[in-house]
Amino acid sequence: MTTAALVRAPEPRPMQLIERLSGPLTRRTIVPIAILMTVVVGVGDRLTGVELPFTLLYVLPIGLAAWYRDRAFGLAVSALATACIGVSLVHDGLSTLGIVWNGSGAVLLFFAVTWCVDQLHAYVERERAQRRMAIDQLRHAERLNVIGTLAAGVAHELGTPLNVIAGCAEILAEDSSDLTVHRRTTMILDQVSRVSAIIRHLLDFGHRGGVARGDVELGTLASATVEMLQSTARKRGAQIVLEPGPPVHVSGNVSELEQVLSNLILNGLQAMERGGTVRVTTRVENRADHPEACLVVEDQGHGISAADRPRIFDPFFTTKDVGEGTGLGLAVSYGIVRDHDGSIEVESQPGRGSTFTVVLPLRA
Amino acid sequence: MEPSRRKLVIADDSPEMRWFVRSAIGAEFREVVEAANGRELLWTLLRSRFAAKDLDHRDLVITDLCMPAYDGLEVLDAWGDREHRVPTILITAFPSEEIRQRARELKVIVLAKPFSRAALRQALDDTTRDPR
Numbered sequence: 001m002t003t004a005a006l007v008r009a010p011e012p013r014p015m016q017l018i019e020r021l022s023g024p025l026t027r028r029t030i031v032p033i034a035i036l037m038t039v040v041v042g043v044g045d046r047l048t049g050v051e052l053p054f055t056l057l058y059v060l061p062i063g064l065a066a067w068y069r070d071r072a073f074g075l076a077v078s079a080l081a082t083a084c085i086g087v088s089l090v091h092d093g094l095s096t097l098g099i100v101w102n103g104s105g106a107v108l109l110f111f112a113v114t115w116c117v118d119q120l121h122a123y124v125e126r127e128r129a130q131r132r133m134a135i136d137q138l139r140h141a142e143r144l145n146v147i148g149t150l151a152a153g154v155a156h157e158l159g160t161p162l163n164v165i166a167g168c169a170e171i172l173a174e175d176s177s178d179l180t181v182h183r184r185t186t187m188i189l190d191q192v193s194r195v196s197a198i199i200r201h202l203l204d205f206g207h208r209g210g211v212a213r214g215d216v217e218l219g220t221l222a223s224a225t226v227e228m229l230q231s232t233a234r235k236r237g238a239q240i241v242l243e244p245g246p247p248v249h250v251s252g253n254v255s256e257l258e259q260v261l262s263n264l265i266l267n268g269l270q271a272m273e274r275g276g277t278v279r280v281t282t283r284v285e286n287r288a289d290h291p292e293a294c295l296v297v298e299d300q301g302h303g304i305s306a307a308d309r310p311r312i313f314d315p316f317f318t319t320k321d322v323g324e325g326t327g328l329g330l331a332v333s334y335g336i337v338r339d340h341d342g343s344i345e346v347e348s349q350p351g352r353g354s355t356f357t358v359v360l361p362l363r364a
Numbered sequence: 365m366e367p368s369r370r371k372l373v374i375a376d377d378s379p380e381m382r383w384f385v386r387s388a389i390g391a392e393f394r395e396v397v398e399a400a401n402g403r404e405l406l407w408t409l410l411r412s413r414f415a416a417k418d419l420d421h422r423d424l425v426i427t428d429l430c431m432p433a434y435d436g437l438e439v440l441d442a443w444g445d446r447e448h449r450v451p452t453i454l455i456t457a458f459p460s461e462e463i464r465q466r467a468r469e470l471k472v473i474v475l476a477k478p479f480s481r482a483a484l485r486q487a488l489d490d491t492t493r494d495p496r
Contacts, residue, residue, distance in 0.1 A: 152458070156430065159457025159477035160378045167384035170481050189480075196478050203458055 137343075140313065147315050148335070151202040158199055166192045201328040202315075215363055216257055218248040218282040218295050225261045226280055232266070237275035240265060245282045248293045249363040256336045263329040264297040264356050271301025271354065287359065295358040303350035312346065371412075371419060372396045375405035375427040375436065376455070385426055388481040389488050393424070402434025409443045419450040424491065429456035429463065437463070440470050451491030455479070 166189055173185040226242045233240045250257075261280070268278040281296040304312060311317045313334040318327035337344050342360035372393040374382045382398045390396045399405040405427055412419055419425070427436035434442070436454050445452075454467050457477040467474045475487050 156457045160376075160381050160428075163478035164378070164380040164384050166478050166480060167388065171387060192478060199457070200476075203460075 136310070143314070151315065155199040155202045158195070162192055162195060162199075198328070201332060213251050213253055216250050216252045216254050218250060218257075218293060218360075219245060221254060221257055222261060222280050222282055222295065225258050225265065229262060229265050229269075233269055233278065236269050236272070238269050238272050238278065240269075240278045240280065243279060243281040246284070248282045248284055250293045250340070250360045251363045252340045252360065253336075257340070260333040260336050260358060261295065261297070263333045264358070267329060267356075268297055268299030268301060268354070271299050271303075273302070276300035276353075284362065285359075291362055293360045293362050295360070296355060297358075298353065298355045300353040303352055303354050304346065304348040305350050309346070309348070313344070367392050367394050369393045369424065370395065370422040372423070373399065373405070373408055373419075373425045373427075375399035375402070375408075375425075375431065375439075377401055377428065377431045381428065381455075384481075385484065388484045389424075392488070399427075401432040402436070402439050404433075405431070405436070406434060406439045406442060409439070419445075421449055421451060423450055424488065425450055425452045427452070427454060429454055429458070437466055437470070437472075440472060453484075453487050453491070 169185040169188040169192070173182055176182070222242055226240045230240055265278055265280065272278070277300060279296075279298040281294075281298070283294050283296070284291050285294045286292075308317075308319060313330050315328055315331040317331075334344055337358055337360070340360055342358060345357040345359060346354065347357075348354035369392050372386075372390060372395070374385045374396065375398070376382050376385070377400055379400075382400075386396055386398075397408055399408050409419070409425070425440075427439065429436045436456075440452060440454075452470070452472045453475055454463075454472045455475045455477055456463060459474050459476045464474055473487055473490060475483065479487075
């Protein structure tokens with residue numbers, strides 16, 4: 001199912017009902033409700049002559065219910081149900097056997113109802129999370145498309161003037177024997193080539209497709225890329241470790257996928273100011289009932305803060321120092337992986353490191 | 365010294381860019397013709413053919429890809445230099461794989477903007493070393 005279809009799909013009705021019912025029950029309201037229910041049941045027991053320990057049967061689950069926020073609704077409802085049944089049953093007979101019988105029946109029912117409502121609640125939560133993720137991805141993809149088109153246009157317009165600026169600087173340098181002029185024109189040319197590099201990145205980002213695809217073995221690709229970046233890692237006092245894995249074949253463009261992996265590894269290295277290890281793993285994982293190729297890059301860096309998390313794939317978003325990064329690496333990587341019908345997943349614990357997982361369809 | 369080459373045709377909608385190309389390699393040609401858009405380029409190319417002064421390997425056509433009226437590749441296609449006798453350089457800020465592919469089919473050298481004067485001279489040399 002495409003993300004667009006996911007977003008348009010109407011909410012199933014049972015879920016709406018559950019959401020509406022559980023709406024007022026928050027962590028703040030559930031505790032007073034639980035206490036109130038316990039008091040009511042306790043008073044009822046007292047009036048009907050049943051001993052207090054019976055009431056305590058309800059106190060524990062309701063207390064637990066209040067403790068687990070996500071399950072609060074399920075537990076509270078079932079506790080209420082069993083409490084009512086329990087109170088009505090004790091009116092009929094107060095023999096020890098009756099109390100034990102009613103008590104265990106109530107407890108069984110309690111857990112049965114809890115389990116059912118809990119399952120429903122978890123289902124609703126799962127669906128909502130998936131929907132949120134789909135909408136986020138769709139929004140992000142749309143934004144990237146717009147930015148890509150815009151960037152390509154801007155980059156295109158800048159090509160000619162940049163060319164002329166560089167040309168003029170070159171002519172000045174050729175015509176003059178003045179050292180200062182040479183220094184200044186060299187500066188102009190350096191800056192022009194810097195802008196040109198950014199433009200090339202932007203164009204890569206804005207327009208792709210039609211690039212030759214072939215069989216790519218992720219392990220081979222990873223080992224070549226790791227080899228290439230090992231000296232960079234050593235200079236930063238870090239190391240890159242490639243975990244050996246079974247061969248994983250995908251259909252793709254080698255140089256583009258290499259670009260993705262080297263971007264991820266370089267980001268990892270740059271995130272580890274005090275050195276450490278970037279771990280690269282290739283494997284096949286079962287996701288949503290079918291196997292997919294995974295390329296995992298794990299660093300021990302400073303991690304990504306929750307505030308930065310939604311923006312890391314946006315073009316020009318960077319937390320690196322000026323001159324360290326253009327903020328295009330991850331955006332370009334995202335574009336490449338998207339063109340390969342894959343996705344990039346991120347897990348991060350601020351202060352402990354981040355894990356980027358590139359998920360790609362296996363080669364048929 | 366007499367320039368070794370005959371005619372240089374420069375097509376670009378930016379006068380500055382035309383000046384840049386002319387200043388870099390114009391001295392090597394006896395005649396330089398400029399075109400400000402695709403239509404002018406097409407007319408220049410066709411006129412030289414009708415005037416029985418058809419271009420050949422001693423000439424050079426440098427054209428921008430994105431131009432008003434027709435784009436560079438459209439013109440080259442319509443011009444139909446089937447034997448690829450005339451050395452041709454296509455300049456573009458945006459050398460996508462598709463454009464490179466079409467350029468290969470037309471046997472045209474692609475030069476990505478921005479390029480230096482040295483790169484332009486190098487491309488000119490390449491056209492000489494690769495006689496059509």
